Amino acid sequence: MIATLLFVAFLALMFLGVPIGAALGLAGAAAIALANAETQWFGLLAVPQNFYAGLGKYPLLAIPMFVLVGSIFDRSGVALRLVNFAISIVGRGPGMLPLVAICVAMFMGGISGSGPATAAAVGGVMIAAMSRAGYPAAFSASVVAGAAATDILIPPSVAFIVYSVLVPGASVPALFAAGMFPGVLAGLALIVPAVWLARRHQMGQLEAALSRPPFWRSLKDAAWGLAAPVLILGGMRMGWFTPTEAAVVAVFYGLFVGMVVHRTIRLRDLFPILREAGELSAVILVVVSLAGIFAFSLSTLGVIDPVTRAIVASGLGERGVLALIIVLLLVLGMFLDGISIMLIFVPLMAPIMAHYQWDVVWFGVVLVLTIAIGQFTPPMAVNLMVAAKIAQVRMEATTRWVIWLVLAMCVAMLAVVVWPQIALWLPQRLGY
Amino acid sequence: MPSHPPTGSPEQGPDRRAAPATDDAPRFLRLEDWLTVAAMALLALITFANVIVRYFSNSSFAWTEELSIFLMIVLALVGGASAVARDQHIRIEFFCAAGSAARRRRLAQLGALLVALLFALIAVLSVRVVWDDYRFEETSPGIGVPQWWYSVWLPILSLLIAARAVGLLVRRTRQSDARYLAADAREEGPRP
């Protein structure tokens, strides 16, 4: 009864446009008060305790730091130089710029931990360049939004950090390693429709007339950016630093590159960079902590076990349940942001994972893949929002292009579902 | 995977936050902004110093973990407060974005009211947590200082968030429907 109220209240508040954190916190608090009417203070002391404890976890510190990395690299001038370097390799021709956009976004994914930051960094450079070459703005925005979604799969990734906090059995290094190949696979999958659409619709006709940057000079210019993922991922692999520390090392590296080498960041830019990254992180962290209140009522009301039993006994079978979960996640991803999806559904799915003995790292990768798809599936799509803003187009105008990219990434996800080794080979190889 | 687009790239056009303040824009966010920036900078510097010290002097400041967690909580709350004032918190707009301006404005008021309510509740309840920390002389697990030095900020900053939500509610109430729509359109970005 109270459990029903918990869900109904949460869903109602959410659809009324109440901030998701507040919906989680209020529904959770109401359920706690009703279920503990005889305890002191209606058992509501669980609210501040869980709010505080939900936040007070050292691994979460990696979130503000990786968001800051995104903000800094967004302005460091690295994306522009990577784009020039990529063009100097693949050359000019129909469909080449979308290819470059995707590859550079994947590479930036090895530095940044969040999709929208990459969409802003790559979009800022690529959308204008693609426009000059004659690609429609809506198409460019779609490609950038999809490509930036690979960012939360390719390590480092804020999404994996949140997942590892929710699932103690999945360590951050194992998840980071497991995200690598699925992330690259997703990027490669995007290239197919992007290039095909460009050629079919004869986009970028002006591109061939544009100059091709010289290889060696582009390489020299791009060297600082090329070294960044080596430092971040290599440093973690070598045990020089923990994921949180890796983020901070990347922050100072990015500041050095932006302020000293490329001189795109001035001293007075630091305040807005820190403020913006700080507020963005706070928005995530507040949802994480308020979800702690929701999780407390969820676990104490004893709804998870019966729901799990019902699902397991539903006769769908293991594959049916998995398919159902994926479809559900994809639909949710259309409307809901990824962090909220994880905070609400991982506690519900943990017993199902345990029942079918699914590998928690593999499941984390599949989950993050669906979230990545949601980041550029309209109507609510953070990456697409950023890219459309840069391209100065309405988000609705991108739908006809973006749908192909969504399908392509769904195929990549199915591959990871069918062949878990795509995700699990690397962490096993590295001994995590 | 933050859910709000980072702003401020030169290519992104005019940033609405940089737009001249109107009477329906939040004011006096300087305190929150400075605290957010200070918390971010300190977090980065402390962690970086840890890496440096560990690799060059073979010792570590083990005590910094507790301090970093505290700074992160401060960051979440002060950044949360300015995000409330700027109406940046994650919410599903798709279903409530339809309908008349009056209806949309009323839903926005409801959202602000509920945020105020929740954080007022957290503020009141966490006073009891602080009081227990104080009267039972709890010490922090890492450094061993009185726990209430940390926990006392929870009710204070929760109250700040509640106050910012009330401010947003007041602004949404005073705004005319036309103003609300204009501000809303600005938030959704340029439309050719």
Add this chain to the structure above:
Amino acid sequence: QAPAGYKSEYRMSLVLGTAFPWGKGGEIWASKVREKTSGRINIKLYPGVSLIQGDQTREFSALRQGVIDMAIGSTINWSPQVKALNLFSLPFLFPDYAAVDAVTQGEVGKSIFQTLEKAGVVPLAWGENGYREISNSKHPIKSPADLKGLKIRVVGSPLFLDTFTALGANPTQMSWADAQPAMASGAVDGQENPVSVYTAAKLHTVAQKYVTMWGYINDPLVFVVNKEVWNSWTPADREAVRQAAIEAGKEEIAIARKGMVEPGKPLLKDLAANGVQVTELSAAERDAFAKATRPVFDKWKGQIGANLVDAAEKAIAARKQ
């Protein structure tokens, strides 16, 4: 049929699950309570301190405030709230299991229970997480000199940091989640935990090849109930819960010590079978560690209460071997 004022389910907080002696103790306590109260008191286990998002150090406050109804808690985790519990973390206080029993089951144990009652909970019985042993990836540790410069992941508490600093090691505080990959990559060299945790976490697979059985501290567990919950029960049910706790505590301690008290210490053979080099210390070798950490012992004796520490030392000296 449960009397009025009884909850349909009581929430028991634990740090470790039923794969460990700790969690088994919780399971045994819960089932004995159900049996002895004919189902009037029904307990659900929440391992991983999941009632407060895994934050072990807030468990005691949450227990006092009714967020948690009952718990089996570690003296280490509760020491921020109850300073006397630091007694058990004083380095090299307990030479053997008999010493631990002399303290917990004797007058000192009673006095600590009184302190716990003053702190707002109802303590019922003692259990045991175990002696904490040190492991590392570099070399066998036989003397304090072997610890010099080693990066050891420790529980984040001032007393632990003091102890390891006094031994010349480099104590590093990190969450358990961070610690395992840090050991695998060599970011930290070692850790200290009961052998049951070492085995369950398969630490030999993350390069922890050298284990020294130095038993520098013992971590007893305490079975407690929230005061309001306790008062809501009938006297007969309270007695039933207390008896259940005492019996479960005894059984749990036996499980925790399994493999270490039998002749030949079979647990150490199991460890060695995984390619782990186990080092046992002679009395003289152990004394060298005790001597090195004596300043820490003396410093903390004042903070814990000199009378309590003296009483504990007296009880240990008088123990039956």
